[in-house]
Amino acid sequence: MATTTASLESSAGPGASTFVIAKRSILKFVRTPQLIVIGTIQGAMFLLIFRYVFGGAIDVGGIPYVDFLVPGFITTSVLFAGMGAATGVAEDLEAGFFDRLRSLPIPRGSVLAGRAVADTALLTWTLAVTTAIGFAAGFRIHGTAPEALLAFGLCVVFGFAFEWLFIGLGLFAGNAQAAQGMALLVFPLTFVSSAYVPVSTLPGWLQVIAEHQPVTYMVDAVRSLTLGPAGPALLGHPASYFVTRALLWSVALVAAFAPVAIAKYRRG
Numbered sequence: 001m002a003t004t005t006a007s008l009e010s011s012a013g014p015g016a017s018t019f020v021i022a023k024r025s026i027l028k029f030v031r032t033p034q035l036i037v038i039g040t041i042q043g044a045m046f047l048l049i050f051r052y053v054f055g056g057a058i059d060v061g062g063i064p065y066v067d068f069l070v071p072g073f074i075t076t077s078v079l080f081a082g083m084g085a086a087t088g089v090a091e092d093l094e095a096g097f098f099d100r101l102r103s104l105p106i107p108r109g110s111v112l113a114g115r116a117v118a119d120t121a122l123l124t125w126t127l128a129v130t131t132a133i134g135f136a137a138g139f140r141i142h143g144t145a146p147e148a149l150l151a152f153g154l155c156v157v158f159g160f161a162f163e164w165l166f167i168g169l170g171l172f173a174g175n176a177q178a179a180q181g182m183a184l185l186v187f188p189l190t191f192v193s194s195a196y197v198p199v200s201t202l203p204g205w206l207q208v209i210a211e212h213q214p215v216t217y218m219v220d221a222v223r224s225l226t227l228g229p230a231g232p233a234l235l236g237h238p239a240s241y242f243v244t245r246a247l248l249w250s251v252a253l254v255a256a257f258a259p260v261a262i263a264k265y266r267r268g
Helices: 002-010 014-031 034-057 065-095 097-102 108-136 145-173 176-184 204-211 214-226 230-235 239-267
Strands: none
Touching: 014 108, 034 065, 034 108, 065 097, 065 108, 065 145, 065 176, 065 214, 108 145, 108 239, 145 176, 145 214, 145 239, 214 230, 214 239, 230 239
16 A cells, blocks of 8 residues: 555646556456455356256247357346445445545545446456356357457446446445445346346336336347347347437446445545
């Protein structure tokens, strides 16, 4: 921490401050690689369970379930990764790291921005590994290479957007145990969505919620870009429909939760 604060004292601009905080957070993970390894193993385990245990019982209308599942699982993995972000912020708060940063002449927003950037960088690695496991489990892309890259980029954007929600939860929780519990409250969004089953199979009242929440739009945006010609037929709209709405939701999440998190950080 001493090296980090010394670097910030010598370069207090927004960009430099964000970079130093991001670097410190990434180095923390590099020095404890078991955090990344355990998260990767957990993700692989859940993906394989859905693929081989539940896949045979779920009909998604004419396409292999693995091609339906993997885009949804990869997209929602940003929420599972977010638990680590909430816990990490709470740990820094408990350790007094944020108290030290508040005493420095640096922009308050850059502290949390650095954390969000670092967590998003680590999330990108997790998404890449999960995607590779999906291919090993039988997933195939039926669209073009640019569409596949766009789908992956969207997942990174979604991860950055949700980071602000989890950073806020970590700040409000105050300790790691409470942060884990609060982060779990977000997970129902992954199941009340189109991630693992078609929304049409849900009860009528639940379909209304699932169809209009952000995770469904994000999942369907990624799915529509990977299914190729089968996408519009299965989902009912072209890819542009879901991509636009997913991006709007991403902007809305940052606009809603970033100011709250920064305000909480300033108040201490």
